[in-house]
Amino acid sequence: MSTGRLIFAADFADVDEARRASLALQPHLGLVKIGLELFVGAGPQALSWAREAGLPVFLDLKLHDIPATVERAVDRAVALGARMLTVHAGGGKEMLARAVRRAEAAGDTCTIVAVTVLTSLDDADLTQLGIDAKPDAHARRLARLAFDQGVRAFVCSPEEVATLRVELGPMATLITPGVRPEIPGLPGATFNAGSAKGSDDQKRVATARDAIARGADYVVVGRPIRDAADPVAAAASLDQSVREALAGRA
Numbered sequence: 158m159s160t161g162r163l164i165f166a167a168d169f170a171d172v173d174e175a176r177r178a179s180l181a182l183q184p185h186l187g188l189v190k191i192g193l194e195l196f197v198g199a200g201p202q203a204l205s206w207a208r209e210a211g212l213p214v215f216l217d218l219k220l221h222d223i224p225a226t227v228e229r230a231v232d233r234a235v236a237l238g239a240r241m242l243t244v245h246a247g248g249g250k251e252m253l254a255r256a257v258r259r260a261e262a263a264g265d266t267c268t269i270v271a272v273t274v275l276t277s278l279d280d281a282d283l284t285q286l287g288i289d290a291k292p293d294a295h296a297r298r299l300a301r302l303a304f305d306q307g308v309r310a311f312v313c314s315p316e317e318v319a320t321l322r323v324e325l326g327p328m329a330t331l332i333t334p335g336v337r338p339e340i341p342g343l344p345g346a347t348f349n350a351g352s353a354k355g356s357d358d359q360k361r362v363a364t365a366r367d368a369i370a371r372g373a374d375y376v377v378v379g380r381p382i383r384d385a386a387d388p389v390a391a392a393a394s395l396d397q398s399v400r401e402a403l404a405g406r407a
């Protein structure tokens with residue numbers, strides 16, 4: 158029995174590949190995340206197989222547009238059966254409020270999730286963007302803004318999940334990508350396989366165990382499962398780490 162807290166990022170170009178990989182992993186998953194690559198390539202078909210298999214979909218389109226455009230996109234995502242839909246918290250108050258209201262009006266089957274600070278950004282990136290705050294403080298500010306508009310689910314890195322939990326309390330659902338496998342024998346240390354080669358773009362990372370121990374509700378994992386020699390074993394092991402961390406929290 159899975160914890161239901163592991164979200165697999167099905168980052169594939171091909172729907173059949175995404176379907177095959179995700180269905181093999183399904184016993185260990187809470188949701189499958191359909192992101193830009195698959196959705197831009199395949200449109201609604203990117204989700205239909207998951208709906209048929211009873212695998213809830215986290216539709217990660219990170220909407221960032223004017224309020225009227227976002228609320229119409231929310232309608233379309235609800236019609237496709239998405240269980241969760243991401244919008245950028247930086248889209249501002251009105252966009253966030255209207256996205257939440259539209260999802261509620263459309264039957265409340267789809268949770269609006271606000272993305273705070275992308276896990277691929279660090280202090281230097283924020284400075285370049287003219288943001289005079291550390292990722293932790295900026296994520297807290299964006300999350301508070303979104304929470305005050307009615308958003309109750311958030312994407313953040315494992316590095317600020319504890320801060321957001323204190324800021325937002327138990328009502329918030331905290332979802333953390335930037336999860337990397339642990340180095341055997343070195344609890345807490347992450348094995349960021351691609352980083353030595355410069356091919357892994359995640360900058361604010363932790364293990365699934367640490368993310369959950371710090372208060373995350375879900376962990377999102379893509380490449381460490383997708384590219385593993387044995388993806389099912391990788392997912393099973395990540396879900397076991399989640400289980401142990403949850404037990405440690407109780």
Ligand SMILES: O=c1ccn([C@@H]2O[C@H](COP(=O)(O)O)[C@@H](O)[C@H]2O)c(=O)[nH]1
Binds near residue numbers: 168
């Ligand atoms: O801040 C964010 C928001 C979303 N993501 C998405 O999560 C997965 C992570 O994949 P990995 O291969 O495990 O790095 C990916 O689909 C991103 O689009 C994120 O990483 N950070």
